Every structure is written in structure tokens, then in C-alpha cells.
Amino acid sequence: MRWKKLGLIFNLENQVENLIAYSSCPVFLQTDENIYRIFLTGRDNKGRGHTYYIDYDMQARQIKNISAKPSFCPGKRGCFDDNGVAMLSILRGNNNILKGYYVGIDVGAKTRYNASIGLASSYDGGKSFVRDYEGPIITQDKYNPYFVAGPFVMYDNSIYKIWFASCHGWEYKNNSWFHYYNIEYAESIDGVNWNRNNNIAINFKDENEYAIGRPFVIKENGIYKMWFCSRGSKDNPTYRIGYAESQDGKNWDRYDNQRGLEPSESGWDSEMICYPNVFDYNGNRYMLYNGNAYGKSGFGLAILEEE
Numbered sequence: 001m002r003w004k005k006l007g008l009i010f011n012l013e014n015q016v017e018n019l020i021a022y023s024s025c026p027v028f029l030q031t032d033e034n035i036y037r038i039f040l041t042g043r044d045n046k047g048r049g050h051t052y053y054i055d056y057d058m059q060a061r062q063i064k065n066i067s068a069k070p071s072f073c074p075g076k077r078g079c080f081d082d083n084g085v086a087m088l089s090i091l092r093g094n095n096n097i098l099k100g101y102y103v104g105i106d107v108g109a110k111t112r113y114n115a116s117i118g119l120a121s122s123y124d125g126g127k128s129f130v131r132d133y134e135g136p137i138i139t140q141d142k143y144n145p146y147f148v149a150g151p152f153v154m155y156d157n158s159i160y161k162i163w164f165a166s167c168h169g170w171e172y173k174n175n176s177w178f179h180y181y182n183i184e185y186a187e188s189i190d191g192v193n194w195n196r197n198n199n200i201a202i203n204f205k206d207e208n209e210y211a212i213g214r215p216f217v218i219k220e221n222g223i224y225k226m227w228f229c230s231r232g233s234k235d236n237p238t239y240r241i242g243y244a245e246s247q248d249g250k251n252w253d254r255y256d257n258q259r260g261l262e263p264s265e266s267g268w269d270s271e272m273i274c275y276p277n278v279f280d281y282n283g284n285r286y287m288l289y290n291g292n293a294y295g296k297s298g299f300g301l302a303i304l305e306e307e
Helices: none
Strands: 002-010 019-030 035-044 049-057 062-066 085-092 098-106 114-122 148-156 159-173 176-188 194-202 211-220 223-231 240-246 252-254 274-281 284-290 299-306
Touching: 002 035, 002 049, 019 085, 019 274, 019 284, 019 299, 035 085, 049 085, 085 148, 098 148, 114 148, 148 211, 159 194, 159 211, 194 211, 194 223, 194 240, 194 252, 211 274, 223 274, 240 274
Parallel strands: 176 211
Antiparallel strands: 002 299, 019 035, 035 049, 049 062, 085 098, 098 114, 148 159, 159 176, 176 194, 211 223, 223 240, 240 252, 274 284, 284 299
16 A cells, blocks of 8 residues: 655644643544544643644645643543543544543653553543543553553444553663553453453564554454554664554454555654554545654644555
8 A cells, every 4th residue: 555645734832832742643533524623642841641632624624723722631640640641542422422542641660651541431522521430441450460552442243342552561771661562452342341361463573573552443344454553673663654454353464564654754754653543534545643753743644545
């Protein structure tokens, strides 16, 4: 497949009061025929993630509205998400209630951070979210002692299905902590209580790869298709977007050579490409994605030119 870049869409920096930068992990929600509400994670002056949104007109290719305040903020002091949140997957439920699956950050004592997955709901189209629970719905357990992050949730065949980053350990090298995580799969009847069977959907392809996350999945003609980001190759230490397909959503074949989107020679996405979010509009397929510094430089848009 081949993607054509349509350019930088937005960067929160200098757009909203009290934010220092970042427009990470864009997530779309179609609110009208041509209008998409795009949620993103900005950081305050303490480095904590907050959820903001813009309304983007796909037909006019312009921003219609920027939220003046966050729609979702870090949790109470001492909770799993008191050091930042990132809204990463949104489902539209009954009565137009939105169910948002998010990552909560807690600064670790001996590592860079801990992370767990929480659930929140919106009753006003995403202008604000309220927590369903103060605690996480997926976190460390006796078999999985490290963090979980980057959820994507799909309701398929009367079952909730989730793909998420699952950490397998930390290693201190080159004066920094490295986390090793790949993509795990789990199922749920109610979208809250999950059966984790240590089903690894996307695993490390070699000894150099150490971080695989931020999955986005569609089901098309009976085939599950996943875009994700990974880092740690012999030639590229920063994130690149990968692609995989599956017959059952559990066992995947990687086709990274088909990703069709690489860093530019210069500019806002010249160092890395990450955090894909894919949607169809007016007969075309588009991708929202981040560039340099995990979204500090903003997010852009690309259109699929060739499968």
C-alpha cells in the first residue's frame, strides 16, 4: 500500500492556555457528514497528559473549532491516572453515549512510569468525559507484573475485543530505562471485565525490536487489519508504522513492508512516524498520525493511494 501525505493538520502548542506542547495519539469521531472530532493528548507544564479535541471539516480541509479546555483530565491524587491521561479508543454505545478507553499514568518509583487502562463515558459528544470507575479495568496482575497501555477496542460478534500494549520488563542501559512491550489481545462480554490469556497478537520480530504499541484495527471483508507502531530496528531506533492482517484477530501476520508511509526528508515528521488512526471518508481511506518526538510536533493526515 502507498500513502500520500497531506501535511501537518494541527499542533496544540501555543493554541491552548497552560499547555506546553504535544498533540499526541489522535483519535477520530465522526460527528456530522463532513465533521470529525479529533481527540488528542496535550501536556501541561508538569508533563501530565490531558485530552483535548478539535473539530475538523474533511470537505473544506480546515479546523472549525478548538476546545478551550480539556475534556478529560488526570485523576485524583494517589489514583492510577493522577499523572496523566490519554484517550485512545472511543466506542459509540446506546443513546449516543461514548465509551472511552484511556491510559492512565502513574510515575513509577524506580522506573520512568507505570500505566494502566481505564474507562470513561461522555454524554455530550466528547466535550467532557466522566470516569466509570476510579480504578483501572486492565492493569498489572499476578501473571503480568508490568504496565499495560495503548488500548484499541472493537465490538465484534457480540464480544468486546481489545488489543493493547503489554510490558514484559524494564532494562537499564545507556543511562536510561528501556521498556519491552508488545501487543496483547483479550476479550470481554461487558467491555469492563476482561479475560487475559496472555495471547500475544504482535510479537517482536528480532532482537532489536523492543516496543510495539498503539494498535488500530478494522475488520474488512472478514479480515482483521491492524496498523501499529514499533521501534528498535538495526537501522531505525525511532518509531515506524507497521501493518498486519489476521483471520481471527488473535493470530497475526506482519506485512511491515506494506506500510507505505515513511518519515520525510525534513520537517515535522522527519524523525519518526507513529500513533496511526485510520478512517474512511467519501470513498477514500485516510490516516491520522504523529511525527517527531511522539507528537510534540503535532499530527498530520495521509490518504491511501494504492492498496
